Every structure is written in C-alpha cells, then in structure tokens.
Amino acid sequence: MSQKDRETANVGAGLWKGAGMWAWLFHRVSGVALALYLFAHIWVISRGAATGAEGFNTMFETLESPLFIVLDLFLLAAVVYHALNGIRVLLFDLGVAIRQQKTLFWAVIAISVVVMAVFAYISLSFIASHGA
Amino acid sequence: MRQGVIEENAGGMWLWLLQRLTAVVLIVGLAVHIVATHVLNLGELSYDNVAGRLAMPLFVVVDFALLGAGIFHALNGLRMVLLDYGFSGRSKTMLSWGLFVFGVAAFGYGAWALWPWLTA
Ligand code: HEM
Ligand code: HEM
Numbered sequence: 524m525s526q527k528d529r530e531t532a533n534v535g536a537g538l539w540k541g542a543g544m545w546a547w548l549f550h551r552v553s554g555v556a557l558a559l560y561l562f563a564h565i566w567v568i569s570r571g572a573a574t575g576a577e578g579f580n581t582m583f584e585t586l587e588s589p590l591f592i593v594l595d596l597f598l599l600a601a602v603v604y605h606a607l608n609g610i611r612v613l614l615f616d617l618g619v620a621i622r623q624q625k626t627l628f629w630a631v632i633a634i635s636v637v638v639m640a641v642f643a644y645i646s647l648s649f650i651a652s653h654g655a
Numbered sequence: 656m657r658q659g660v661i662e663e664n665a666g667g668m669w670l671w672l673l674q675r676l677t678a679v680v681l682i683v684g685l686a687v688h689i690v691a692t693h694v695l696n697l698g699e700l701s702y703d704n705v706a707g708r709l710a711m712p713l714f715v716v717v718d719f720a721l722l723g724a725g726i727f728h729a730l731n732g733l734r735m736v737l738l739d740y741g742f743s744g745r746s747k748t749m750l751s752w753g754l755f756v757f758g759v760a761a762f763g764y765g766a767w768a769l770w771p772w773l774t775a
Binding site: 531537551554555557558561562565568569571572575576579580583586587592595599602606609610613616642645646649653 | 671675678679681682685689693694697698700701702703705722725726729730732733736739761764765767768769770771772
C-alpha cells in the first residue's frame with residue numbers, strides 16, 4: 524500500500540515510517556472513531572423526539588455521570604487531535620510548510636496536550652464539586 | 656498518472672474539495688458546539704436546556720451545519736479509508752451509493768430529531 528499514489532498532500536499517508544506515519548495513523552483512527560460517535564450521537568439526541576422530555580432527561584442524567592464525563596474526555600481528545608492535524612494537512616494542501624511537517628506534528632501534539640489539560644481540569648473539577 | 660489516480664481512487668476533485676470545505680465548517684462549528692454544550696452547560700444538559708439553545712437562530716444554524724457537514728465528512732472519510740483496503744469496480748459503486756443513501760437518511764433522521772425543539 525505504501526507505494527500507492529494518493530490524492531492527498533498528507534505526507535504520512537500510507538507510509539510505514541516516521542512522525543508523518545503516526546500523524547496519519549492517529550488522524551485515521553480518530554476520524555473513524557468520530558464518525559462512529561456522530562451517528563451514535565444523532566441517535567441519542569433523537570430520543571427527545573422519540574421518547575419526549577421525560578425519557579430524554581433521564582438519559583442525560585446517566586450521560587452526565589462521572590463515568591461518561593471521563594469517557595467524553597477521550598472523545599474530546601479525538602476531536603482536538605483530528606481538528607489540529609486536519610489544519611496541518613490543509614496547510615500542506617495549500618503548499619504551506621510541507622518541509623516543516625515534523626515540527627508541525629509536534630506542535631499539534633503540544634497544543635492538543637494543553638487544550639486537553641484545560642478540558643480535563645473543567646471536567647474533573649465539575650465531577651469533584653458535584654460528587655459521584 | 657496522478658490525474659488518473661485522482662479520478663479513479665478519490666472520486667474526483669469535488670469530493671476532495673468538499674472534504675476540505677466541510678473540515679473548515681467543522682472546526683468552527685465544533686468549537687461553538689462543544690464550548691456551548693460541554694463547557695458552559697456541563698451538568699445542565701436537559702430537554703429544556705437544549706430548547707433554550709435552539710431558540711437562538713445561531714445554534715439552529717450551527718446544529719444543521721454540523722449535521723450536514725459532519726455526515727458528509729464522516730462518510731466520505733470512511734469511504735477514503737475503505738477504498739484503501741479494497742473495493743473496485745462494482746463493489747466500489749455499491750459502496751458509494753450505499754454511503755450516499757445512508758447519509759441522506761441520517762440527515763433526514765437528524766433533522767426529525769431536532770424537530771420538537773424547533774417547532775416548540
Ligand atoms: C462533549 C461533546 C458533545 C456534547 C456534550 C454534545 C451535546 C449535544 C447536544 C446537547 C445536542 C442537542 C442540540 C443542542 O443542544 O445544540 C447536540 C446536537 C448535535 N451534535 Fe453534539 N455534542 C458533543 C460533541 C459533538 C461532536 C464531536 C459532533 C460532531 C461529530 C457533534 C455533532 C452534533 C450534531 C450533528 C447535532 C445535531 C443532532 C441532530 O440533528 O440529531 N456533537 N450535541
Ligand atoms: C474538527 C474539524 C476537522 C478537520 C479540520 C478535519 C480535517 C480532515 C482532513 C483535512 C481530512 C483529509 C485527510 C487526508 O486527505 O489524508 C480528514 C479526513 C477524515 N476525517 Fe476529518 N476533520 C475534522 C472533523 C472530523 C469529524 C467531526 C469527523 C467524524 C465525524 C471526521 C472524520 C474523518 C475521517 C473518517 C477521515 C478519513 C481519514 C483517512 O482517510 O485517513 N473528521 N479530516
């Protein structure tokens with residue numbers, strides 16, 4: 524697969540080596556995870572129309588329990604990484620910074636870690652103040 | 656060669672371009688959506704809380720933009736992944752149509768899901 528021509532300027536696509544590969548692999552895995560989440564999410568929101576306000580509220584009590592708030596952090600990590608690396612790939616498509624692809628990958632990781640630290644702080648202090 | 660590959664493998668320039676355009680819509684939309692739901696209303700989410708947001712035109716626009724752009728980007732993305740692991744000729748055509756029909760249905764279902772709040 525590595526030798527296959529691709530339509531994308533995503534430098535790591537299909538390679539089996541180096542930072543570019545990890546950038547691409549994480550992008551692919553997070554993209555597939557988000558795609559699955561999206562359809563599950565639409566189904567969850569549709570419970571409002573299907574079961575009315577009562578059923579919807581009961582469901583959200585579960586979804587806002589500590590377990591689900593922590594699971595949400597993994598979802599957010601996928602969103603943040605995929606969004607930032609998506610910008611990295613979009614820059615390559617515009618012909619910008621392709622030679623700096625490795626540096627940009629580490630920048631994506633660094634910003635993701637910072638953003639996730641903020642989200643984790645918000646979520647964990649919510650859990651701490653509202654009890655389990 | 657490269658041009659041929661684009662048309663054969665990726666579904667052409669339009670799908671490629673739409674994948675980029677929807678990506679940009681998703682960055683902006685998800686930033687608004689996640690801050691509004693997960694950060695500002697964490698612990699407050701309920702039927703009435705959603706109704707309060709969807710009473711504002713901004714959130715109606717954001718939700719429908721996420722629904723449309725998200726479904727396209729997700730399914731076209733899955734198609735890109737699946738095409739790397741096989742699918743050609745007839746099976747590829749069926750995959751494409753299958754995803755298309757699924758996407759249209761999912762959009763309709765998602766719009767129906769928001770209906771009670773929009774018509775309240
Ligand atoms: C922590 C993360 C998230 C939370 C708490 C959340 C919460 C919600 C809520 C409460 C609604 C109902 C409408 C509203 O209040 O605006 C909604 C709708 C929606 N969300 Fe999210 N969301 C999250 C992440 C995402 C992500 C990552 C996506 C994209 C893949 C997404 C896409 C959508 C869409 C398309 C709708 C409309 C659903 C429909 O039409 O049935 N959300 N979300
Ligand atoms: C937040 C903003 C987002 C940006 C900036 C973004 C950007 C991108 C870009 C540029 C690509 C093409 C990569 C390539 O050609 O190699 C892509 C692929 C993909 N995206 Fe997104 N995306 C975003 C959100 C999402 C969401 C919400 C989902 C799921 C619902 C998703 C699912 C996918 C999938 C499955 C792929 C295919 C991955 C692959 O071929 O390896 N993305 N994304």
